[in-house]
Amino acid sequence: MRDWGVNKLKDCNSKCSVFRQCSIFNIQYSIPSGFTLLELMISLTIMGLILVIVFGSLRIGARAWEKGEKDVEMRQRERIVLDLVKRQIASIFVRVVKEKDEQPFFLKGDGESMEFISRIPMVPGNRAGLVYVKYVVRPEDAGKKRLMFSEKNTYIIEKIMEDQAEEDFFELIPGAENIEFEYLRGPSEDEEESVWQQTWDPDSDKGAPLAVKIILQDSKDTAPIHVIAPIKSDAS
Numbered sequence: 546m547r548d549w550g551v552n553k554l555k556d557c558n559s560k561c562s563v564f565r566q567c568s569i570f571n572i573q574y575s576i577p578s579g580f581t582l583l584e585l586m587i588s589l590t591i592m593g594l595i596l597v598i599v600f601g602s603l604r605i606g607a608r609a610w611e612k613g614e615k616d617v618e619m620r621q622r623e624r625i626v627l628d629l630v631k632r633q634i635a636s637i638f639v640r641v642v643k644e645k646d647e648q649p650f651f652l653k654g655d656g657e658s659m660e661f662i663s664r665i666p667m668v669p670g671n672r673a674g675l676v677y678v679k680y681v682v683r684p685e686d687a688g689k690k691r692l693m694f695s696e697k698n699t700y701i702i703e704k705i706m707e708d709q710a711e712e713d714f715f716e717l718i719p720g721a722e723n724i725e726f727e728y729l730r731g732p733s734e735d736e737e738e739s740v741w742q743q744t745w746d747p748d749s750d751k752g753a754p755l756a757v758k759i760i761l762q763d764s765k766d767t768a769p770i771h772v773i774a775p776i777k778s779d780a781s
Contacts, residue, residue: 622718623763626692626717627761627770629667631772631773633663633667633678634661634757634776635776636663637652637662637753637777638662638664638675651747652754652776654728654745654757656725656743657681657724657726658681658682659757660677662676666696675698677698678695682724689722691719691720691721692717692718692721693714694714694715694716695713720763722765723760723762724759724762725759725760727757728741728743728745728750728756728757728758729742729754729773730754739755753776756775758773759771759773
């Protein structure tokens with residue numbers, strides 16, 4: 546009987562020990578794991594840096610898109626303006642202007658201005674036929690230049706050539722790095738080839754130039770655009 550009691554007690558202790566081990570084992574692996582405060586702060590910092598990079602890239606992309614749209618719009622505007630100017634220059638008309646010795650007036654200009662009479666009006670609604678045209682290059686802020694334009698009917702040309710108000714001019718091309726005019730003089734007795742020159746004066750240059758070149762440069766980083774407007778032979 547005593548042995549039976551001892552064995553019974555041993556069995557009980559053995560079962561209790563197994564139960565405690567199982568209980569401890571379950572408790573150790575049943576506790577959920579979590580983030581410490583340091584890990585949470587590091588995660589938030591990394592997420593913040595990622596968001597800053599993403600939104601910064603989006604802003605750069607949006608600005609590049611807007612700049613590209615503005616550049617395309619500016620190029621289209623310049624192309625249209627230069628085409629109209631070219632057509633107007635090519636349609637120079639010979640006209641006698643009552644100035645000084647009443648010599649025929651073809652074209653007069655230098656590197657930053659040009660005036661002539663054209664068959665093609667550029668101003669909408671101007672259907673007078675012959676118009677007096679003047680192009681002027683004027684300075685802007687930050688060293689930029691802009692091309693201005695004035696057009697009037699020929700019946701008041703004498704008054705126009707004497708005095709032109711600022712409000713008579715319209716802006717055609719703003720914010721350019723450089724705008725210049727050059728004039729092609731035909732061959733002479735001393736020169737066998739045509740020569741580009743910076744000025745055209747009716748008092749010293751005979752007739753009208755063979756062509757007029759417009760040099761337009763948008764910025765220092767871009768190559769200049771050269772537009773040549775040939776003038777019809779009946780004006781030379």
